[in-house]
Amino acid sequence: MPPHSQDATGAELSILQVLWDDGPTSVRTLTDVLYPGGSKVHYATVKKLLERLESKGYVQRDRSESSHLFQAAIAREDLIGERLRLMAEKLCDGSLAPLLMHLVKSQRLTKSERQSLRSLIDDIDGRPK
């Protein structure tokens, strides 16, 4: 779990989304997905964003082929965790509990969501660390 001193920006995030969905992908493919009918200008943009993502530690590059393949170096779930933690630091003195409480209270949970949430807690209860 790298430090990730720098956050992924908006455009970088849209690249991560594709990598999460499609797995290892070439610059060409990414460009076609994100900028349909895109020219070589967009190709360069995607490439630059991938470079930055790599230097920030969000993406890994496979250089074994002449045309490199890129894949996410962090799972969506883990990025969510990072951002929640960051948000807790900035807004709640580092504690995640207020975020949790807010979500449970504010969100209109469906019956099945409540059910799976309850069983999730039961799981934790049943497996005492």
Next chain:
Amino acid sequence: MPPHSQDATGAELSILQVLWDDGPTSVRTLTDVLYPGGSKVHYATVKKLLERLESKGYVQRDRSESSHLFQAAIAREDLIGERLRLMAEKLCDGSLAPLLMHLVKSQRLTKSERQSLRSLIDDIDGRPK
């Protein structure tokens, strides 16, 4: 609940923290809290940040006295909600459920936290919309 097209930045947030804790406050007091022993330069900085917070809708100003009083226009709780929603849009296609699940799973909840969480869900269950 204003739109808040622009997010509150780091320095702005530290001002909001004081406003949340202390209620309506003058520029002078805020400066003393945030920049102890601060000169008139820091005073101006705080003032500028308050201006921006006001124009973004995060702060309300009481101009009735010659020295204005500022107070938060949004509760800490509501800002948390806004940011969670924003994060859900960027990372989870708008759904808050993944954030909730992540928090429940990842956080080491104490027994009493689990208990209060369970009863919170029971509350919602018992009061069917």
Next chain:
DNA sequence: GACAGGTAAGACAACCTGTCTTACTTTGGT
């Protein structure tokens, strides 16, 4: 009137972000 303290408005450098350019290298077809 001078002055202490406030308001108003904007300049400024440093940085971030997305885009785009330019130059070099590799690959594959003929």
Next chain:
DNA sequence: ACCAAAGTAAGACAGGTTGTCTTACCTGTC
């Protein structure tokens, strides 16, 4: 072997953001 297509590498760039700082003006009180 040559050449065009496609890749890589590196960096310039404009526009915006952010925190800081400056400068000018207003308003009370002694």
